[in-house]
Amino acid sequence: MADETLNPSTTDPSTTDPSTTDLSTTDEPDLYGLPEDAYDEGRVFTAGGGDWDEIAEEASELGEERIVVNMGPQHPSTHGVLRLILELDGETVTEARCGIGYLHTGIEKQMEYRTWTQGVTLCTRMDYLMPLYQEVAYCLGVERLLGIQDQVPERVNVIRVLLMELNRVSSHVVALATGGLEIGALTVMTIGFRMRERVLKIFELITGLRMNHGFVRPGGLAQDLPPGALDMITDTMPDIYQDISDIEDLANENPLVRSRLVDVGYLDLTGCMSLGITGPPLRSTGLPHDLRRSQPYCGYEDYEFDVVTWDTCDAYGRLRIRVEEMRQSMRIVEQCVRKLRDMPAGPVMVADKKIAWPAQLTIGGDGMGNSLEHIREIMGQSMEALIHHFKLVTEGFRVPAGQVYQAVESPRGELAVHLVSDGGTKPYRAHFRDPSFVNLQAMAAMCEGGQVADVIVAVASLDPVLGGVDR
Amino acid sequence: MTLPPDDPRTGATPRPDETSPDRDTVGNVPATTGAEPEVVEIRRGMFGEQDTGDTSGYNGLVRAVAMPSPSERPFGGDFDTVADALTGALARTGRTFGTAVEKTVVDRGEITFYVRRDAIVDTARVFRDDPDLRFELLSGVSGVHFPDEAGRELHAVYHLLSITHNRRVRLEVTAPDADPHIPSVVAVYPTADWHERETWDFFGIVFDGHPALTRIQMPDDWPGHPQRKDYPLGGIDVEYKGAVIPPPDTRRSYN
């Protein structure tokens, strides 16, 4: 049995070396493969079963002392369904590769069959730890395609910033909590998730859902803030600050954390630039590149916050950056709350009735549905409003043809959307440049030459979320 | 590429008519320069499906899908600086602006250079290295498929960001379906590695010179390239009690 697994021509088709796999029953060339001489990684062995002793003995007989180990896709410590293919020489990683695509959902193609507004509910689920960033990037892109980016009310921008910064806090805290869990710091995990619950309660009050909100719509927001939202945020803020301090006390100067994170996952500025890395890994090299500062959107130029950098280019720097960015985010949240208190009540959608999402939902006696004022208006008062409601919900608005690239600074880096419109009611092409997808390419550069245990820490410091990687 | 009025493909109204009172049905054309918009597709019928025996008149709707037209100099703002620097830098590598760039489109506050595919590697290197351009970061490479734009069906789109000068630019390269090869820019921007793999996976664009062009998102032995327009969405019918709802790409939908 071990002989069969070592014979390349009968290997399991999921081997990493396509040139040694012969899937065709005829002699037709594989249309989707490259010529066989394009690969020269040497012999690839896939162990598909059998006695470990026999396999190891045969492998060592052939003079190969290196073992290829597969971590994942189901693994407690890889952030989601990530497959790490590591070639080990003892404890040292000689080669590391990522296998991704285990969470590929076809969201981008699905968006081509759904209207522009329905696209929000799809794109929100890509990177599920920062759903509001995807929504805002997408809606900003649609607004630019429509040409209404200046007609979006001020209130909308402030609420968008408020929600985004709270999402940054909840996303960073998951990164820290799971990172802590992976190196064995379980209390960081429990404190982190307790803190995340506070933020999710705020989201639930404002948007109705804890995750995957679908709240930001092209042209504005789905609803205005409910009464009591600002008070609740103000009441929760001291607890959140206290939790951030708790995490700082547990993690920042902890000798165990330091010994596991310092000088692990080193990636300097040249490496970051060539690999297209943005976000905390780039800022850990010392470069203060933050799109909220350099190319502001949603009114970010009016807020006071610091761009947090560190200069050690390692996992410890990224930890410190994330913790400090949470503090800066709460600072922005405070400024948003102050602005919203001072701002008079106003619309949260553009004035153009041919684009503005019509309905306001409310909880009635029989569940959730359209608010009675809206129903009164469309059924009794305005035929035009009824037509707009009907056309917008069934057909959707039409967006003039063209393409746009909108980037936002998400917790993981530059999240951008490339939207192509053909003048119709559905996106012709929506492509998301996800920061986790790009940042994960750095895994090989960070891990090769290090220890196996450092692979976990390095990947955790990049903070990939496989929903965004695979889309 | 615009169609002359007597082109048989166009039927009744060949050109998007900006004087029409009902702009929604006759090609929403953004106001750019006076140049002719680029028609990439003609869509017939309101609901996409043809030959349904529908006599309501919606089937006779003809809409030209027109992308923004090419722009002439001056482009405005920062874009002229970029174009001048590009011209100068290309000249130092022995190319002229015209041989490398087919056309330039300035639309929605962004500039897109349509680069010829044999020039993309040199152009990318120029964008990265020239001190006045310094586009250090390649944000991503993705594809778009226009099945009706004969000879230019597959587009590969490169987005570049310059941190030094705080600018963004887009490069677009086209390739025909019959010969879907584009030179790879991995040697210039290593980050393009996974992006080009993904574009190959989803569109079938072969990037020549890529170190390991294999499928990245789909399983290794998946046939077809899913995000092409001729690939079905692939859903199944949803069963209800006594009724069935087909997947969204086989349903009637607004065209």
Place this chain on the structure above:
Amino acid sequence: MGIEEKVPSGFLLTTVEGLAGYMRRNSLWPATFGLACCAIEMMTTGGPKYDLGRFGMEVFRGSPRQADLMIVAGRVSQKMAPVLRQIYDQMVEPKWVLSMGVCASSGGMFNNYAIVQGVDHVVPVDIYLPGCPPRPEMLIYAILELHAEIQRMPLGVDRRRAAEAAERAALEAVPTSHMKGLLR
């Protein structure tokens, strides 16, 4: 399985069933099969606020050989389906599957080429939990329903009889697509 399978039907078997069910449901160890957004809600359910440790389930085993319950939390893509089946096969009997979220139960909002339209195409599911993502309270409710099922799980002869009865009922039942005339 074990000696409990060979007990003859009767009072002894029902006592053994009750005892075995009680033991099994009170320390049901989940296997980590978190895929997407539902995985985060699953982690939150294991966290301090919605504590799964009250039910003996806070230890999410990394190795499927040590786990009883596989909570398929999230969308299963075509590439992941063989891995899912392999993990399920590696689990030791008795094992249960909870498909958490609409994507695992039926493909959810993603009716396309990339997602398996319901993990029951790949593994046998014991309890379905809709939601996108389901709240932690919903997940706990589903787990408690599953606990009740496990408590009632027949063994040995009773199980064979129950399986035969279920098969007969399924063969005689009207398929969903033939249930017409309901919109009246």
